Amino acid sequence: MKYESEALMVSHQLARDLFDLGVIDAAKMREFDKDCLVQEPESVKEAPKTADMERLSPVTI
16 A cells, blocks of 8 residues: 555554454545545556566466
8 A cells, every 4th residue: 555645654554453443434444545545546557458568477387
C-alpha cells in the first residue's frame, strides 16, 4: 500500500488495529482507506500487457 504521507500511514495503521479489534466498523475503515491511501490512476490499474512484458515473464518448465 502507498500512503499520502508518513503521518497518514500511522493513522491508517492505527485505524486498521481498531478495526481488527472491532472498535470501528467497515464503513469507517473505508473512509480511512480513502483519506490515507494513494489512489492509482485507472491507466495503471488496467494497463495492457505489452510484448516486452510477456517476453520478460518467467518461463515455467
